[in-house]
Amino acid sequence: MQRQQGPLSGVKVLEIGHYIAAPHCAMMLADQGAEVVKLEPRGGEPGRKAPPYSEAGESLAFACHNRGKRSVELDLRRPESAEALNALLGWADIVVTNYAHGIPEKLGFGFEQLSQINPRACMVHITGFGQGDERRDYLAFDPAIQAMSGFSDLTGDADGPPTISQFFVADHAAGMIGAYAAMCALWEARATGKGRLAPVSMLEAMTSQLSYHVPSKGVAGKSPTRVARAPESFDYFQTSDAPMYLAAGTPASWRAFSDLLGHPEWAPEGKRPNLVENAELKATIAELAGEWFAARTSSEAFHALQREGVPCGVVRSIAQIYDEELAAGSSVISHVELGGGGPPAPVPGPAFAMSGAEARTLRVASLGENTGEVLAELGLAAERIAALAVASGSPKPAGAA
Numbered sequence: 001m002q003r004q005q006g007p008l009s010g011v012k013v014l015e016i017g018h019y020i021a022a023p024h025c026a027m028m029l030a031d032q033g034a035e036v037v038k039l040e041p042r043g044g045e046p047g048r049k050a051p052p053y054s055e056a057g058e059s060l061a062f063a064c065h066n067r068g069k070r071s072v073e074l075d076l077r078r079p080e081s082a083e084a085l086n087a088l089l090g091w092a093d094i095v096v097t098n099y100a101h102g103i104p105e106k107l108g109f110g111f112e113q114l115s116q117i118n119p120r121a122c123m124v125h126i127t128g129f130g131q132g133d134e135r136r137d138y139l140a141f142d143p144a145i146q147a148m149s150g151f152s153d154l155t156g157d158a159d160g161p162p163t164i165s166q167f168f169v170a171d172h173a174a175g176m177i178g179a180y181a182a183m184c185a186l187w188e189a190r191a192t193g194k195g196r197l198a199p200v201s202m203l204e205a206m207t208s209q210l211s212y213h214v215p216s217k218g219v220a221g222k223s224p225t226r227v228a229r230a231p232e233s234f235d236y237f238q239t240s241d242a243p244m245y246l247a248a249g250t251p252a253s254w255r256a257f258s259d260l261l262g263h264p265e266w267a268p269e270g271k272r273p274n275l276v277e278n279a280e281l282k283a284t285i286a287e288l289a290g291e292w293f294a295a296r297t298s299s300e301a302f303h304a305l306q307r308e309g310v311p312c313g314v315v316r317s318i319a320q321i322y323d324e325e326l327a328a329g330s331s332v333i334s335h336v337e338l339g340g341g342g343p344p345a346p347v348p349g350p351a352f353a354m355s356g357a358e359a360r361t362l363r364v365a366s367l368g369e370n371t372g373e374v375l376a377e378l379g380l381a382a383e384r385i386a387a388l389a390v391a392s393g394s395p396k397p398a399g400a401a
Contacts, residue, residue: 006033007354011186013037014092015069016109018045020142020168021126021202022098023065024175029094029182030068030362031350037374038066039088042075044367056340063364064347067336072375073368074388076107084388085109087378089117093189094182098126098174101136111197122185122195124178130201140202145170149206150213150224158228173205176351234285236315237293239301244293247311248272256308261292322346331359339366 011034015026023038023045030036038045050061072088074081085108089095095114097104104110104125111123125131128140143164146152151170156163181198189195213224229235236243248257251271258266266273266285275282293301298314305312316324325332326346334349344361353359368389375385 006031006357009033011035012091012093013182014039014088014095016095016097016099016104016107017126018098019047019050020065020171021174021178022096022124023047024172025124025126025178025182026069026096027065027067028175028179028351029096032354034094036069037088037092037370038069038071038365039076039085040071040073040367042073044073048367054338054340054342054345056338056342058338058340058364060345060347063336063338063345066364067334067347067362069365070370070374071339071365071368072371074371076109081388082108083384084375084378084380086117087375087380089114089121091378092118092121094186095121095123096126096178096182097123100139101127101131115195118195120189120193120195122182122189122198124182124185124198124200126174126178126200126202128202130204131197131199133201133203142168142170142202145202145206149203150210151206153225154213156226158226160226162226170202170206173209174200174202177205177208234289237290237301239293239296239298239314242298242320243315244298244301245313245315246305247313249311253310257305257310260304260308260310261289263288335361337361337363339364339369 008029011029013026013029013034013036015022015036016039017023017026026034026036026038040048047062047065048059050059052060054060072084074084076085089109095109097109099107105113111125114121114123127136128145129135129138146164146169147162149170152162152164155165178198178200181200185196185198216222216224234246234248236245238244246257248254251267254272255264255267255270258264263285266281273281275285296304302312302314322333331349331353333346335344336347337344345364371389372385375388376382
């Protein structure tokens with residue numbers, strides 16, 4: 001596999017994770033040049049079976065979180081895997097996992113075991129509720145954490161039920177916080193010579209974003225929840241091809257909006273009028289602004305407003321985002337090569353790229369593809385590697401005699 005370049009070149013990451021949170025965390029590190037080895041159980045981590053699929057039957061959901069890694073397949077339940085596992089633990093600067101509380105210890109890679117083998121190594125352990133919480137043994141999936149974090153209660157129509165986002169926001173938030181925790185732990189370890197456990201809670205990754213909602217309750221005694229559209233608001237307008245969100249909430253942006261539509265009187269003394277007390281003016285603005293938007297495409301309206309300093313955004317479907325960003329050649333859409341071959345598959349691009357970084361097509365390794373080469377690099381004898389391949393039920397890996 002092609003070694004990546006970037007600010008984390010030389011950092012070695014062992015990922016023992018599944019689905020989204022830990023794999024996404026490790027992929028973020030790989031995107032910046034870290035060398036990531038993904039250790040998978042016999043048959044592969046369950047994310048490899050998640051839809052949608054390529055024409056060859058490979059999981060494209062898996063591809064979205066596992067580019068730029070090497071894959072090693074080991075059955076950690078078998079005692080004969082201990083030598084290979086310990087070699088991987090000794091190699092790693094950072095171990096990333098989202099296995100449930102207590103499972104790493106049962107499988108031989110808990111933080112205490114890691115510290116005995118490699119005192120300088122750090123561990124990021126992502127769980128639903130955190131290591132110190134009384135609910136630490138409870139299982140969690142993204143929608144459940146959305147519900148428990150307040151996100152669902154804050155999302156949706158005021159008169160409707162709580163809403164679960166179709167974005168896996170809790171998993172991704174935990175993965176991103178995990179990458180941040182990994183860098184903090186690594187920085188400290190390189191200064192002190194001793195690694196530390198960095199526990200990451202999916203719940204806390206979400207509640208850390210509650211912002212003014214917490215003081216609204218704690219200080220003002222309010223109960224933040226889903227809100228009705230403010231009576232003075234002008235938010236969504238329909239253009240000829242898509243809805244648009246108008247965010248002219250400041251005096252300057254409202255004045256610019258009023259001037260653009262040829263009605264400076266809508267901003268008396270340069271300020272937004274009280275539309276709650278002036279229903280007639282509100283109706284006039286709604287009618288004339290509605291006509292202005294309807295006479296334009298979303299692109300025309302977007303650029304016209306933004307040029308005048310009026311914040312706004314087009315309500316785009318996923319299909320529109322894909323088509324438009326792909327046509328523009330933006331980094332929103334990236335492509336990865338799949339281990340099973342075929343054309344490169346489209347996936348979401350990295351969250352950021354360093355200035356001047358070279359764009360490249362990365363690969364998603366097939367299950368156990370790199371077992372032989374990685375274990376040989378770590379010094380395991382060829383006969384031991386071959387025996388582990390038989391124990392895992394895999395074909396003899398490359399690098400084995």
